Amino acid sequence: xxxxxxxxxxxxxxxxxxxxxxxxxxxxxxxxxxxxxxxxxxxxxxxxxxxxxxxxxxxxxxxxxxxxxxxxxxxxxxxxxxxxxxxxxxxxxxxxxxxxxxxxxxxxxxxxxxxxxxxxxxxxxxxxxxxxxxxxxxxxxxxxxxxxxxxxxxxxxxxxxxxxxxxxxxxxxxxxxxxxxxxxxxxxxxxxxxxxxxxxxxxxxxxxxxxxxxxxxxxxxxxxxxxxxxxxxxxxxxxxxxxxxxxxxxxxxxxxxxxxxxxxxxxxxxxxxxxxxxxxxxxxxxxxxxxxxxxxxxxxxx
Amino acid sequence: xxxxxxxxxxxxxxxxxxxxxxxxxxxxxxxxxxxxxxxxxxxxxxxxxxxxxxxxxxxxxxxxxxxxxxxxxxxxxxxxxxxxxxxxxxxxxxxxxxxxxxxxxxxxxxxxxxxxxxxxxxxxxxxxxxxxxxxxxxxxxxxxxxxxxxxxxxxxxxxxxxxxxxxxxxxxxxxxxxxxxxxxxxxxxxxxxxxxxxxxxxxxxxxxxxxxxxxxxxxxxxxxxxxxxxxxxxxxxxxxxxxxxxxxxxxxxxxxxxxxxxxxxxxxxxxxxx
Numbered sequence: 001x002x003x004x005x006x007x008x009x010x011x012x013x014x015x016x017x018x019x020x021x022x023x024x025x026x027x028x029x030x031x032x033x034x035x036x037x038x039x040x041x042x043x044x045x046x047x048x049x050x051x052x053x054x055x056x057x058x059x060x061x062x063x064x065x066x067x068x069x070x071x072x073x074x075x076x077x078x079x080x081x082x083x084x085x086x087x088x089x090x091x092x093x094x095x096x097x098x099x100x101x102x103x104x105x106x107x108x109x110x111x112x113x114x115x116x117x118x119x120x121x122x123x124x125x126x127x128x129x130x131x132x133x134x135x136x137x138x139x140x141x142x143x144x145x146x147x148x149x150x151x152x153x154x155x156x157x158x159x160x161x162x163x164x165x166x167x168x169x170x171x172x173x174x175x176x177x178x179x180x181x182x183x184x185x186x187x188x189x190x191x192x193x194x195x196x197x198x199x200x201x202x203x204x205x206x207x208x209x210x211x212x213x214x215x216x217x218x219x220x221x222x223x224x225x226x227x228x229x230x231x232x233x234x235x236x237x238x239x240x241x242x243x244x245x246x247x248x249x250x251x252x253x254x255x256x257x258x259x260x261x262x263x264x265x266x267x268x269x270x271x272x273x274x275x276x277x278x279x280x281x282x283x284x285x286x287x288x289x290x291x292x293x294x295x296x297x298x299x300x301x302x
Numbered sequence: 303x304x305x306x307x308x309x310x311x312x313x314x315x316x317x318x319x320x321x322x323x324x325x326x327x328x329x330x331x332x333x334x335x336x337x338x339x340x341x342x343x344x345x346x347x348x349x350x351x352x353x354x355x356x357x358x359x360x361x362x363x364x365x366x367x368x369x370x371x372x373x374x375x376x377x378x379x380x381x382x383x384x385x386x387x388x389x390x391x392x393x394x395x396x397x398x399x400x401x402x403x404x405x406x407x408x409x410x411x412x413x414x415x416x417x418x419x420x421x422x423x424x425x426x427x428x429x430x431x432x433x434x435x436x437x438x439x440x441x442x443x444x445x446x447x448x449x450x451x452x453x454x455x456x457x458x459x460x461x462x463x464x465x466x467x468x469x470x471x472x473x474x475x476x477x478x479x480x481x482x483x484x485x486x487x488x489x490x491x492x493x494x495x496x497x498x499x500x501x502x503x504x505x506x507x508x509x510x511x512x513x514x515x516x517x518x519x520x521x522x523x524x525x526x527x528x529x530x531x532x533x534x535x536x537x538x539x540x541x542x543x544x545x546x547x548x549x550x551x552x553x554x555x556x557x558x559x560x561x562x563x564x565x566x567x568x569x570x571x572x573x574x575x576x
Contacts, residue, residue: 030483034382038389041379045396048451051414051421066425109311117304127312130319132505133562135512137529138551139322141536145334146325164318167311225404227515232536242406242515249410249519259414262407269402 052266055259075256084244084261091224091241092268094158098223102163103216106170107208113171114178125171132168139164140232147233157233162226166219173218177211217276221269241265323555329548336541346545347553353531354553361527362557364442365511368449369503375450376457377499381491383458384465394462400455405448409516412448413437437520444520449513453506457499464498465491497572504565508558528554 055061056075058068109128112118131139139161147157185207189199205212227242236243245261248254328334332343347354383394403411416422417437418430436443469491476486514529521527526534528550535547 034385035389037378038382038393041375041382041393042396044375044451045379045393045400045455047422048408048411048415048448049399052411054421055414061424063419063430064424064427066427105311105314108307112304112307115304118308119305124308124312127315127319131315133508133558134319134322135508135529135551135554135558137512137514137532138326138555139318141532141547141551142322142325142327142329143318145329146321160314161318164314167315171311221402221404225406227404227406242404245406245410246515246519249406249413255414258410262410265407266403270399273398273402 049266052259052262055255056263058256058259061255075260078257079260079264082244082248082257082261083239084241084264087239087241087244088264090238091265094162094226094230094238094240095220095222095224097159098162098166099216099219101159102166102170102219102222103212105163106167106215106219107174107212109167110171110174110178114175114181115183128171129168131164136161136165136226136228137232140229144233154234154237158226158229158238161229161233162223163219165226165229166222169218169222170215173215174208174211177208177215181208213276217269217272220272224265224269323552326548326551326555329545330552332545336544338541346542346549349542349546350531350535350550353526354528354550356525357528357531357550358553358557360442360525361511361529361554364445364449364517364527365507367446368453368510369507371446371450372453372457372506373499373503375454376502377461377492377495379454379458380461380465380495381487383462384469393458397455397458400452401459403452405452405513406515406519408452409448409519412444412451413520416444416447438522440522442517442521445517448516448520449506449510453502453510456506457502460502461495461498465495469494494574497569497574500565500569500572504562504569507561507565511558511561512554 054068057071057073059072059074060070061068106128109124113121113125118124143157143161152160186199186203189203190196194202225242226240227246230238230240231243231246241261241264245258245265248261249258325334330346332345333340379393379397383390383397400408414420418433418435420433420437423430423433434443436447438444472490472494473486476490481489512529514533517527518530518533521530532547532550532554535543535550
């Protein structure tokens with residue numbers, strides 16, 4: 001820091017600095033160990049996905065052969081015949097509905113908790129995190145009788161239970177987001193004459209948008225992945241992708257169909273995850289707060 | 303204003319948690335029979351006494367094995383990930399790939415991989431008859447492997463996040479003061495990661511203890527873990543079976559709550575807990 005090096009100028013280190021092993025750089029033995037451990041871990045995480053990829057393009061794979069004996073898309077055709085497309089749509093809808101309900105509820109609760117204006121905050125946080133500690137089947141078995149007697153339709157019951165299961169994730173994610181959120185921006189906008197709605201749309205939501213996207217993704221996963229709640233409350237009438245996978249995986253000789261259905265259950269959340277990575281990095285703060293739209297005075301305001 | 307913001311979320315969570323536990327308890331005590339007069343009794347708990355005890359032991363064993371293995375593998379992965387470089391990025395990408403896979407899909411994939419007609423014995427050139435009973439075998443290997451596969455990625459994600467944000471500076475300082483890699487791992491990285499590992503372990507234990515679909519798909523028909531037992535009783539046609547399923551649910555919840563309490567107590571004893 002004491003030495004002033006003009007910006008952009010290259011400094012050639014002398015020979016001693018170059019020859020010495022940097023402090024945090026491992027020895028060759030450590031390097032080999034690290035590569036071996038990393039390869040084992042990579043194999044550990046990737047291996048279970050290999051049979052899905054191979055079986056999904058195998059028409060025939062007789063037992064001793066190391067690779068499929070006949071390649072083709074019969075599995076895909078059988079999966080479509082078995083109703084994969086409507087099941088896929090139902091899963092997608094369920095995930096989106098759960099995300100659409102659980103994300104705003106979690107964000108509202110997290111904001112109130114972050115502002116410290118909630119009575120008994122520890123109890124409230126405890127209740128909101130509690131679904132994480134309760135096995136899903138317990139909630140279902142206890143509440144089925146209540147939902148039945150109150151004549152709540154199966155689909156609504158499924159959504160209520162899954163929203164409760166998603167709330168711990170959305171509340172936690174949004175609490176992290178609001179902890180880094182500076183209320184001064186909103187106050188500033190109010191002082192400058194923006195209406196409450198305008199502040200919400202132009203300042204508040206853009207600032208917490210990456211957090212909202214993460215929360216919505218986690219809530220979507222809860223609805224998308226669920227098996228227990230859908231099968232018990234829905235009583236087998238709401239056939240989602242996991243239900244279809246379960247019915248085929250429970251039998252014998254459906255390996256190609258199971259692989260195709262499984263892959264189609266993995267791809268949408270993966271695409272969302274990749275999109276999330278891009279979205280989370282692009283921080284909208286600067287664009288929205290210094291851009292021309294935010295500084296324009298809102299309609300109707302003095 | 304603030305109360306109105308919190309109220310809807312709290313109402314739904316409380317309805318499901320308090321209602322779920324409360325109604326399970328009421329049903330298990332015979333106070334809400336499908337037909338007939340309600341009467342307080344412990345019959346539902348005693349009717350399947352032996353199966354309840356075996357199921358409890360089995361579920362505890364599966365959950366313990368999965369939790370311990372996930373934490374060890376996940377912590378190793380987190381350390382490799384925070385080292386950065388190409389190996390770290392590869393492990394980070396592959397473990398992130400595992401996160402959004404539903405457990406049921408994971409179970410189907412593990413079944414396709416390591417059953418006696420699976421892809422692994424075919425690739426290794428081992429005949430199905432010589433392959434050990436991993437799926438549906440006596441040691442529940444496939445079930446534990448599926449949980450460990452999914453949850454070790456979860457531990458890696460959580461712990462790597464903590465290590466990247468908090469530990470890096472301490473690690474550099476220790477290196478500057480002359481600590482070797484092994485000593486830094488033992489005295490800096492692992493102690494700083496402990497709270498995150500404990501929190502993940504609580505979540506994993508409770509999840510694997512109360513999860514149904516993986517044990518149902520990859521396990522054997524008998525003995526049954528508690529959730530599988532509860533499902534069978536819930537779907538059975540006899541009139542007494544619903545209260546019996548509720549009794550299994552109540553016991554599962556009680557054990558989960560005890561584990562959460564123990565875990566929180568352990569967490570408070572770590573020096574780093576706020």
